[in-house]
Amino acid sequence: MAKSPRKDRTILTHAGNDPEAHGGVVNPPIYRASTVLYPTVREMHERGRQKFDTVYYGRYGTPTTFALESAVAELEEADRAVILPSGLGAVAGALLACLKAGDHLLMVDSVYEPTRTFCNQQLAKFGVSTTYYDPMIGAGIADLIQDNTRVVFVESPGSHTFEVQDIPAIAKAARAKGCLVLLDNTWATPLYFKPFRHGVDLSIHAATKYIVGHSDVMMGIITMKDAHYKQVKTSVHGMGYAASPDDCYLALRGLRTLAVRLAQHQQTALTLANWLKQRPEVERVLHPAMPDHPGHAIWKRDFTGSSGLFGMVLKPFAEERVAAMLDGMRLFGMGFSWGGYESLMIPSHLSHARSVKAWSEAGPTLRLHAGLEDTDDLIADLDAGFARLRGN
Ligand SMILES: *Cc1c(COP(=O)(O)O)cnc(C)c1O
Numbered sequence: 291m292a293k294s295p296r297k298d299r300t301i302l303t304h305a306g307n308d309p310e311a312h313g314g315v316v317n318p319p320i321y322r323a324s325t326v327l328y329p330t331v332r333e334m335h336e337r338g339r340q341k342f343d344t345v346y347y348g349r350y351g352t353p354t355t356f357a358l359e360s361a362v363a364e365l366e367e368a369d370r371a372v373i374l375p376s377g378l379g380a381v382a383g384a385l386l387a388c389l390k391a392g393d394h395l396l397m398v399d400s401v402y403e404p405t406r407t408f409c410n411q412q413l414a415k416f417g418v419s420t421t422y423y424d425p426m427i428g429a430g431i432a433d434l435i436q437d438n439t440r441v442v443f444v445e446s447p448g449s450h451t452f453e454v455q456d457i458p459a460i461a462k463a464a465r466a467k468g469c470l471v472l473l474d475n476t477w478a479t480p481l482y483f484k485p486f487r488h489g490v491d492l493s494i495h496a497a498t499k500y501i502v503g504h505s506d507v508m509m510g511i512i513t514m515k516d517a518h519y520k521q522v523k524t525s526v527h528g529m530g531y532a533a534s535p536d537d538c539y540l541a542l543r544g545l546r547t548l549a550v551r552l553a554q555h556q557q558t559a560l561t562l563a564n565w566l567k568q569r570p571e572v573e574r575v576l577h578p579a580m581p582d583h584p585g586h587a588i589w590k591r592d593f594t595g596s597s598g599l600f601g602m603v604l605k606p607f608a609e610e611r612v613a614a615m616l617d618g619m620r621l622f623g624m625g626f627s628w629g630g631y632e633s634l635m636i637p638s639h640l641s642h643a644r645s646v647k648a649w650s651e652a653g654p655t656l657r658l659h660a661g662l663e664d665t666d667d668l669i670a671d672l673d674a675g676f677a678r679l680r681g682n
Contacts, residue, residue: 298481299549301365306357306542320539321345321352342523350527354535358542359511362501365545366480366493368513372526373533373541377476377496380510381405382412384492385441387525388470391417394439396464398455399646400425400448402474406643422645425453432463439467444490445474446483447585450638450657451649452576452601454585457592461489470518476500476629480513481552482595491518499629500597503544503551506630507537551631551662555598558668559660565669566602571676573653576601598660599628601638604653607679612637612654615679621663621671633661633668 328334446455578589579596
């Protein structure tokens with residue numbers, strides 16, 4: 291794909307659309323396909339030779355898949371994207387594309403927990419070893435790189451605990467030793483962190499979150515420069531992964547409003563974070579855009595915005611009181627995933643989620659997603675929650 295000078299919001303609005311090819315209809319149609327017919331044996335063989343770049347068989351993607359792939363790739367300043375049926379699928383697909391038996395992986399200790407489980411259960415089974423590292427390691431990652439280390443995996447900010455990694459320093463050290471740098475960029479989305487400006491080789495998104503944005507589709511996306519495309523596509527499709535064209539359509543529809551939704555999520559999250567910071571029940575707020583966050587300087591240097599997901603550590607309260615707070619919330623739903631239009635709050639269970647440095651806060655940690663509701667209503671819901679937390 292030619293490098294485009296279009297700015298992000300223009301890309302979001304127009305990328306992947308081709309009205310002239312579809313009778314003037316603005317959106318790309320949903321092509322549902324398994325079978326693709328060829329008029330001649332010769333054409334069948336010709337298309338087979340370029341099956342990654344043409345409509346060849348449903349599993350390789352349809353024009354609906356390609357519309358979404360090209361839009362996300364352009365937005366993230368990548369050359370190519372590969373769509374998978376879930377975010378965890380994209381994490382697994384990216385790792386399996388880059389690793390083989392005998393290889394070693396460096397994985398950040400604050401990673402999304404199912405990624406940790408994938409490394410410990412699946413990668414281990416196939417002879418790939420994993421060493422976890424402190425998210426604050428920076429250029430010190432060089433000391434952990436072994437002769438057989440092939441991949442350094444980063445996720446910033448950290449899942450549930452929101453440590454900000456020095457990705458440029460880590461990437462520089464990793465690349466100097468011939469390692470690939472894989473990033474889970476779900477929190478920032480392709481809008482607020484541009485991975486290929488910071489030394490990343492493969493960027494991974496749980497599109498389930500902000501790209502889809504409406505809590506109704508599971509999807510994963512890997513983006514990359516041309517140099518890695520064949521390797522990733524060969525591996526992902528060799529394992530049989532394919533995303534539904536209907537889901538690709540919904541993800542592309544979600545993408546159109548990503549910038550306006552994210553701006554609102556950002557603003558509401560910051561308002562809530564500042565309000566929570568003043569509360570006597572709160573020990574500290576975990577939000578990289580707050581000036582007193584330990585990762586704030588690096589966040590400010592590398593990111594262009596913050597999303598709606600952040601955390602807070604409460605003062606020590608009994609488990610039943612925390613449950614009373616959460617059980618009674620009216621607007622903040624309790625559930626996994628995030629990035630939809632609605633607010634969420636869940637307790638963070640971190641006792642088995644860290645192996646390098648234990649999470650040693652005295653009080654309980656909660657994770658919040660600021661949705662698109664009215665901010666005053668959300669604050670009133672939290673205020674009533676704190677009354678239940680205190681037991682009155
Ligand atoms: C949710 C999430 C995933 C997994 O995405 P699914 O679509 O739920 O499989 C991966 N990484 C991060 C950071 C996530 O929050």
